[in-house]
Amino acid sequence: MFVILFYDFGEKRVGKALKICRKYLTWVQNSVFEGEITQANLKKLKHELSSKMDKEEDSLIIYTFANMKYSTREVIGLEKNPQSIFL
Amino acid sequence: MFVILFYDFGEKRVGKALKICRKYLTWVQNSVFEGEITQANLKKLKHELSSKMDKEEDSLIIYTFANMKYSTREVIGLEKNPQSIFL
Numbered sequence: 001m002f003v004i005l006f007y008d009f010g011e012k013r014v015g016k017a018l019k020i021c022r023k024y025l026t027w028v029q030n031s032v033f034e035g036e037i038t039q040a041n042l043k044k045l046k047h048e049l050s051s052k053m054d055k056e057e058d059s060l061i062i063y064t065f066a067n068m069k070y071s072t073r074e075v076i077g078l079e080k081n082p083q084s085i086f087l
Numbered sequence: 088m089f090v091i092l093f094y095d096f097g098e099k100r101v102g103k104a105l106k107i108c109r110k111y112l113t114w115v116q117n118s119v120f121e122g123e124i125t126q127a128n129l130k131k132l133k134h135e136l137s138s139k140m141d142k143e144e145d146s147l148i149i150y151t152f153a154n155m156k157y158s159t160r161e162v163i164g165l166e167k168n169p170q171s172i173f174l
Contacts, residue, residue, distance in 0.1 A: 053164050076148075
């Protein structure tokens with residue numbers, strides 16, 4: 001399946017979220033990730049993120065698609081370089 | 088068509104982005120919007136956002152789909168209330 005994931009974690013936890021997401025998905029920009037993922041890995045990813053998040057403060061949105069159906073992804077404005085992210 | 092939009096605008100411009108997006112799409116959470124939109128309105132939306140953004144600092148990601156194909160959207164953690172957003 002194909003996944004688009006968006007997280008909004010507090011400053012102290014955002015580095016951990018980034019690190020977890022990068023194991024399973026491709027970084028798009030800011031706190032947005034996407035990619036093909038198996039059901040088993042999606043379960044693992046959600047479990048890892050849930051264990052690190054503060055459920056009173058942080059949020060996580062996951063769109064799942066049967067397959068990669070989006071016709072376009074357009075980025076307007078700043079193109080951020082994944083290499084520039086400081087973990 | 089169906090659109091998922093994420094923006095990351097600087098503090099001074101984020102309120103404007105929110106206001107523009109709400110005219111055309113449904114607020115999901117944080118800086119994520121989604122909804123059915125016509126090609127003409129999507130063009131208007133992109134034009135309005137582009138005119139307000141600082142292209143050196145801000146970014147905007149738009150996924151467009153032929154129709155609403157995502158099988159699930161899952162929100163984990165904090166459920167933010169759109170009414171609580173201060174414009």
